[in-house]
Amino acid sequence: xxxxxxxxxxxxxxxxxxxxxxxxxxxxxxxxxxxxxxxxxxxxxxxxxxxxxxxxxxxxxxxxxxxxxxxxxxxxxxxxxxxxxxxxxxxxxxxxxxxxxxxxxxxxxxxxxxxxxxxxxxxxxxxxxxxxxxxxxxxxxxxxxxxxxxxxxxxxxxxxxxxxxxxxxxxxxxxxxxxxxxxxxxxxxxxxxxxxxxxxxxxxxxxxxxxxxxxxxxxxxxxxxxxxxxxxxxxxxxxxxxxxxxxxxxxxxxxxxxxxxxxxxxxxxxxxxxxxxxxxxxxxxxxxxxxxxxxxxxxxxxxxxxxxxxxx
Numbered sequence: 001x002x003x004x005x006x007x008x009x010x011x012x013x014x015x016x017x018x019x020x021x022x023x024x025x026x027x028x029x030x031x032x033x034x035x036x037x038x039x040x041x042x043x044x045x046x047x048x049x050x051x052x053x054x055x056x057x058x059x060x061x062x063x064x065x066x067x068x069x070x071x072x073x074x075x076x077x078x079x080x081x082x083x084x085x086x087x088x089x090x091x092x093x094x095x096x097x098x099x100x101x102x103x104x105x106x107x108x109x110x111x112x113x114x115x116x117x118x119x120x121x122x123x124x125x126x127x128x129x130x131x132x133x134x135x136x137x138x139x140x141x142x143x144x145x146x147x148x149x150x151x152x153x154x155x156x157x158x159x160x161x162x163x164x165x166x167x168x169x170x171x172x173x174x175x176x177x178x179x180x181x182x183x184x185x186x187x188x189x190x191x192x193x194x195x196x197x198x199x200x201x202x203x204x205x206x207x208x209x210x211x212x213x214x215x216x217x218x219x220x221x222x223x224x225x226x227x228x229x230x231x232x233x234x235x236x237x238x239x240x241x242x243x244x245x246x247x248x249x250x251x252x253x254x255x256x257x258x259x260x261x262x263x264x265x266x267x268x269x270x271x272x273x274x275x276x277x278x279x280x281x282x283x284x285x286x287x288x289x290x291x292x293x294x295x296x297x298x299x300x301x302x303x304x305x306x307x308x309x310x311x312x
């Protein structure tokens with residue numbers, strides 16, 4: 001369902017003060033059920049999509065760091081039926097507050113397999129985390145985690161370039177690539193979709209882009225899928241030319257940096273900028289509501305409805 005800030009606000013007021021919970025559940029059916037397994041998807045694991053700089057001794061003070069390159073890995077989920085060329089692609093990024101998580105999270109993989117089963121080639125990536133102390137330009141070094149947020153976006157854009165460089169291999173249409181994820185992963189999706197192409201291209205002065213990272217290729221995305229994350233870091237870059245966004249958020253999610261109230265700020269900014277947005281409100285749900293259903297549809301089905309609208 002499409003929401004405005006005002007509609008969301010009114011729904012929350014209703015859930016808190018006026019409408020009994022049993023009626024709310026009838027209005028917004030949220031059913032807990034695991035995503036079904038699928039058979040028509042081939043998995044290719046552990047591919048190196050790029051290389052990124054990490055601190056050789058992460059525990060040393062940042063101004064004393066020396067850096068080495070590490071391999072960045074992805075798994076690819078390929079539908080085994082339907083056309084073998086010109087398929088849409090979906091770059092999927094895990095959550096974990098930029099301090100943990102991985103592309104192999106069971107809930108993330110189940111979700112991506114469901115999307116892949118409908119004909120999308122899904123690319124699940126790992127990106128550099130806070131414990132690796134990745135470098136970043138000076139303006140991204142002043143606040144905890146911001147250097148890692150920058151590095152995650154650099155890695156995600158390297159993944160986009162990998163997909164385009166290998167589009168023929170995976171049967172992907174390079175003009176139909178969506179990006180999304182959960183929590184920190186969706187923050188990263190917003191960053192790479194909304195900021196200009198001159199941002200997040202490298203780790204800053206003194207850090208050349210490895211040639212295997214396919215520098216110079218297009219880093220645009222055609223749509224953004226946000227699962228309980230938010231675009232607050234990218235709001236200043238919003239404009240009417242940015243890609244459409246789907247947002248999913250629980251009303252009881254007060255996770256720092258990606259809370260429900262912050263998602264409403266993002267929603268308001270998207271509407272103000274004239275960016276198409278579909279917002280799915282999850283009354284009574286907190287963070288990581290992987291098993292939620294809205295109007296009988298699970299997260300993968302909601303995602304497919306959105307992607308089929310904007311990646312026809």
